Structure formats: structure tokens, C-alpha cells
Amino acid sequence: QRPTTDSMRTQLPPELVDRTGCPFDPAAGVTDLSARGPVHQVTATNGEVVWLVTGHDEARAVLSDPRMSADRFRNPRLLARVPQEMREQLLSPKARAGGFIAMDAPEHTRYRRLLTGQFTVRRMRMLTPRIHEIVTDRLDAMIAAGPPADLVRDFALPVPSLVICELLGVPYDDRDSFQHRTAQLLNLETPLEQLIEARDELRAYMIGLVRSKREHPADDLLSGLIQDGDLDDDELAGVANLLLVAGHETTANMLGLGTFALLEHPDQLAKLRADPSLAEGAVEELLRYLSIIHMGPFRFATAEVELGGVVIPADSTVIISVPAVNRDAEQFPDPGALAVDRPRGHHLSFGHGIHQCLGQQLARVEMAVGFTELLRRLPGLRLDVPARQVPTRDTMVVFGVHSLPVSWDA
Ligand code: HEM
Numbered sequence: 001q002r003p004t005t006d007s008m009r010t011q012l013p014p015e016l017v018d019r020t021g022c023p024f025d026p027a028a029g030v031t032d033l034s035a036r037g038p039v040h041q042v043t044a045t046n047g048e049v050v051w052l053v054t055g056h057d058e059a060r061a062v063l064s065d066p067r068m069s070a071d072r073f074r075n076p077r078l079l080a081r082v083p084q085e086m087r088e089q090l091l092s093p094k095a096r097a098g099g100f101i102a103m104d105a106p107e108h109t110r111y112r113r114l115l116t117g118q119f120t121v122r123r124m125r126m127l128t129p130r131i132h133e134i135v136t137d138r139l140d141a142m143i144a145a146g147p148p149a150d151l152v153r154d155f156a157l158p159v160p161s162l163v164i165c166e167l168l169g170v171p172y173d174d175r176d177s178f179q180h181r182t183a184q185l186l187n188l189e190t191p192l193e194q195l196i197e198a199r200d201e202l203r204a205y206m207i208g209l210v211r212s213k214r215e216h217p218a219d220d221l222l223s224g225l226i227q228d229g230d231l232d233d234d235e236l237a238g239v240a241n242l243l244l245v246a247g248h249e250t251t252a253n254m255l256g257l258g259t260f261a262l263l264e265h266p267d268q269l270a271k272l273r274a275d276p277s278l279a280e281g282a283v284e285e286l287l288r289y290l291s292i293i294h295m296g297p298f299r300f301a302t303a304e305v306e307l308g309g310v311v312i313p314a315d316s317t318v319i320i321s322v323p324a325v326n327r328d329a330e331q332f333p334d335p336g337a338l339a340v341d342r343p344r345g346h347h348l349s350f351g352h353g354i355h356q357c358l359g360q361q362l363a364r365v366e367m368a369v370g371f372t373e374l375l376r377r378l379p380g381l382r383l384d385v386p387a388r389q390v391p392t393r394d395t396m397v398v399f400g401v402h403s404l405p406v407s408w409d410a
Contacts (some may be wrong), residue, residue, distance in 0.1 A: 008081045010317055012295050016052070019399060023392045024261050024290060025055055025330060025336070026323030028240045030054065032364045038308035043077060047079070050317040051301075051310070054324035056331050056346070058308040062318055063353040068299040069104050070355055075300045077315055089196050098231070098238015101246070101355060104255025108354060111239065114231065114275045124361060131369050134162045140376045141409075151404040152256045155374065160251035160366055167247075167362070168240055170209060175206050182245050189352040202244075203393045206237035241358070251293065251363045253393070253400025255370050258286040260390060260404055261338060262371075263383050269375075276372050282340035283367045288347035289338045291323035294399045297351055322348050330361045380409035 010015075015029030025031070033040050038055020053059045062068050072078055073091060082090060084341075089095060096102070100111035142154045149155075161179065165172045181198040184190045190198070210222065210233050218221040222240055226230060231239065262269040274280050299318045304311060312318060326347045327335040350357035357363070375381065383390070384405040391402040 001276065003376065006331065008078065008192070009188070010048050010078075010298070010319075012042065012049060012050075012052070013045055017295055018135055018394065019294070019392065020394065023257070023390070023399075023401070024264070024338070026294070026321070026327060030321050030324050031327075034321075037232070040312040042157070044317075045198055046081075048317060050319055051307075051312050052319050052321055053307070054279070054321045055308055056325050056328040056348075059320045059322075059325045060346075060352050061307060061346075062299055062320060063297065063351060063355070065305065065309065066105065066317060067301060067303045067305055068387075069302050070108070070297075070299060071102050071104055072298060072300055072317070073102075074104075074302065075315055075317065077335075078300075078317075086196070087194070088301075089200075094234050095199075096238070097234035098236065098240075099242055100239070103244055105354065109329075110150055110230075112354070112358070114225060114228060115239070117228070118221045119358065119361075123167070123221070124365070127163070127362070128365055130166060131163055131365055132373075134166075135366075135369050135373045138162075138375060141379065147410055149406055149409040151406045152252070152401060153403065155370075156255035156259070156404070157248070157252045159255065159370055160248040160363075163251075163362070163366055164244055165245035167221050168243060169213065169218055169222045170240070170244065174205070178202060178244055178254055179248075182249060185245060188395045188397065197271055199241075201242050203234075203237050206240045206244075207233055207383070210240070246357075247359050247362075249398050250359075251366050253292045253398050254286065254290065254363070254367055256404050257290050257292060257400040258367070259374065259381075259406075260285075260383075260387075260401055261286060261290060262375075263381065263406075264387055265338050268338050272340050272371070273375050276286045276338050276376070279368045279372045281342070281344060282371065283364055284341050284344055284347065285338065285340055287347070287349040288326045288332065288342075288369075288398075290348075291326045291349060292399045293349065293351075293397075295397070296320060297355070318332050320348070378406075378408040382407055 007224050016027050018027045021028055034054040038058040040052045042048050042052050053062055100108050138155050138158055162172055181202050184198040213223050214226055225236055272278050297320050301312050301314055301316045301318055305315045329335050331345050350360045384407040393400045393402055
């Protein structure tokens with residue numbers, strides 16, 4: 001049988017991703033599976049038999065096991081599904097350069113070291129007052145326009161976009177070139193041909209930016225990486241794209257869905273309003289409770305691995321269910337409750353092991369400042385439509401809301 005682009009996509013069946021029942025809870029099928037054990041064989045929509053991990057210890061074991069590769073294309077079964085005419089576009093070293101989220105050691109280590117050198121305490125410290133300014137500017141603009149507003153369009157998306165642009169040194173005025181393409185890349189319904197096109201356009205844009213920064217370096221992360229001198233233009237463009245894509249939709253959806261969740265839990269909202277010192281803990285709790293990375297991380301078993309009493313054969317796809325892991329009752333008593341003052345536990349919202357989120361400190365600052373200022377500046381913040389009319393991002397890699405109509409006491 002001739003491989004098709006759809007047969008390359010390993011997606012969980014609808015009952016394991018559908019969060020329309022309650023947008024804050026794991027899909028009903030995931031909750032059922034978790035109750036039965038930590039590791040499950042399930043059939044993906046393309047017919048591939050995969051392993052879904054719902055146990056906390058087992059998920060951490062997978063994410064710290066060097067036999068579990070982050071490079072899906074090392075999987076011979078997946079490779080066999082890549083149509084011949086797409087091999088070059090998908091698999092050439094040029095196409096994959098810089099995408100270290102999908103690399104294994106030692107290649108991953110090389111990139112991670114260079115990036116850690118750039119995510120310095122100094123740079124993060126410099127960025128914090130800018131995050132305050134960016135949050136304040138967005139709120140000023142929203143308040144000046146007056147209620148109602150779409151919190152996603154006016155606040156949740158622009159704040160992390162502006163921050164990542166500033167960090168990288170990407171002109172925010174170019175956002176039309178990357179916001180739309182990022183959205184395409186993260187939509188499971190984008191046809192593969194379009195996906196490749198969006199990726200290539202983003203890459204071309206970044207290559208242009210890298211070249212201009214070589215000529216005119218500034219005090220930003222991309223210029224810093226160029227000055228290190230270890231990466232070529234393709235690698236630099238790949239790294240910059242990864243940071244851009246990973247850095248803004250994730251935090252944006254935490255701000256959007258997080259605000260929605262707080263508005264739907266007035267007691268928790270009141271607690272946070274009354275005591276802003278709870279903000280950092282509330283951010284951790286929202287990360288746990290909402291699990292916006294709701295179908296992954298993905299790994300590929302390069303050898304037979306025993307996990308939670310189950311034998312996973314070599315060449316299998318293994319998928320971590322972050323929503324299930326984050327509702328583990330042994331780690332988090334009464335896991336289905338949102339409690340902004342919950343003692344900090346080991347949620348897996350930023351992953352675990354060598355690929356653990358590189359931008360987590362930055363994301364934490366953006367969210368703590370974002371929620372604190374939002375609640376301080378907008379008394380009486382409320383939904384402007386019935387909760388069930390808020391459109392959820394069901395087909396997106398990063399879960400959240402497409403828009404959040406809100407109002408407040410002007
Ligand atoms: C990796 C979640 C914000 C950059 C990851 C992973 C998760 C994650 C789960 C691990 C993926 C895996 O193991 O395969 C999140 C969430 C965020 C967030 C929930 C916001 C609330 C950010 C930001 C940046 C960023 C702001 C950039 C500044 C990255 C990068 C990686 C990564 C570069 C790959 C790290 C590696 O492979 O070594 N993120 N992230 N993330 N994240 Fe984030």
C-alpha cells in the first residue's frame with residue numbers, strides 16, 4: 001500500500017483527546033484508562049498501535065530513559081510511511097537543522113549547552129522589568145478601548161509574542177509572518193503539504209533575520225548565538241524557529257485558559273485576588289490542572305523496554321498523557337480540584353529529563369506577572385458569554401481557547 005501523508009500522523013483517538021465535556025479536565029477516555037493502570041496499548045487514528053503512559057512514575061521513567069528517542073524519524077515504521085516525494089523536504093539535514101526538541105544525545109546536548117549559555121540569569125533579570133512593561137502596555141490598551149474585549153487577542157497572545165520577540169531579537173512588526181504560520185504548524189488538521197510550506201516560509205524568514213544580525217548584532221539571544229560562532233545559518237534559523245513556536249502559543253494558552261479556569265472557580269479567584277503572594281503557586285497549580293500539552297510528549301522506543309509491568313516492543317511509539325499524570329492522586333490529593341494554594345508537587349507540564357522545557361523560568365515570570373496585573377487592573381473581570389460558548393482548541397497540539405470574550409467594571 002502506498003504511504004499517504006495522513007498515515008504518517010500518529011494521533012490519539014477522539015475519546016482520548018476530546019475535552020469538550022469540561023475544558024479543564026482530561027478527556028473522559030484518559031480518566032477511564034488511568035483508573036485501570038499506568039501503561040496502555042491503544043490504536044492511533046492511522047492504525048498504528050501505540051503505548052499511552054498515564055502513570056506518574058512511568059512517565060518520568062520514559063522521559064529520562066536514553067532508550068526512548070525524541071526523534072520520531074528514527075522509527076523505521078514511521079519512515080516507511082513517509083511518501084518518497086516528501087523524504088527530502090522532511091528528512092534532509094537542512095530541513096531538520098536546529099530542531100533540537102527532536103534530537104537525541106549527543107547532538108541534543110550540543111544545542112542545549114549553547115542555549116543554556118544564552119538563557120542567562122542576567123538576560124532573564126533584564127527581561128523581567130520588560131515583561132512588566134509589556135503586560136502593563138497591553139492592559140492599558142485594553143482598558144482604554146473599554147469593555148468588552150477578547151482576552152486572547154488583546155492580552156494572552158500579544159504578551160508572550162512580544163516577550164519572545166524581544167528575547168530573540170525578532171521585530172514584533174513581522175508578527176503577521178510568524179503568528180499565522182505558527183498556528184498552522186500547531187494545528188493537527190493542517191494538510192502536510194501546507195505544514196511543510198509554513199515551516200519553509202518561517203525558515204526563509206529566519207535565515208533573512210540571521211543574516212541581517214550577522215551584519216548588525218544587538219544585545220539579543222540570536223545575536224549572542226551568532227557571536228558564539230558554533231552554529232551555521234540553517235542551525236541558527238532552526239533554533240530561532242523552535243523558540244518562537246515553543247515560546248508563544250504555549251504561554252498564550254496558559255494565560256487564556258488559565259483566566260477562563262479562574263473565572264469558572266470564583267472561590268479560587270477570590271483567594272488569589274485577596275493574596276497576590278499566591279501568584280507563583282497559582283501558576284504551578286494552573287499548569288498542573290490544565291495540562292495544555294495534552295497529547296504528548298512523544299517518544300520512540302529504540303529497544304524493548306519494560307514499563308509498569310508491561311513490555312513495550314522495540315520500534316513502538318510511546319505517548320505521555322500529561323493530563324493523566326498531572327491528576328495522579330498519590331502526587332496530588334483531590335487531583336480534580338483547582339486549589340491555588342496547593343503545596344507544590346511534581347507536575348509534568350514542562351516535561352522531564354533532558355528535554356525539559358528550556359523556557360520554563362521565562363514562562364513562569366510571564367504568567368505570574370500576567371495573572372497578577374490582570375486581576376489587579378480589571379476589577380469585576382467576568383466572562384461575556386456563557387462558558388459553554390467559549391471556543392476550545394480541540395484540534396490543536398497546544399490546548400486552550402481560541403478566544404475569551406470578557407467584560408469588567410469600567
Ligand atoms: C520543551 C511545555 C513555554 C521553549 C518543552 C516540553 C514541554 C514544554 C512539555 C518538553 C517536550 C518534550 O519532552 O518533548 C511548555 C509550556 C510552556 C512552555 C507548558 C508555557 C506555559 C516555553 C517558552 C519557551 C519554550 C516560553 C521559549 C522561550 C522550549 C524549548 C523546548 C521546550 C526550546 C525543547 C527543549 C529541549 O528539547 O531540550 N516545553 N513550554 N517553552 N520548550 Fe517549552
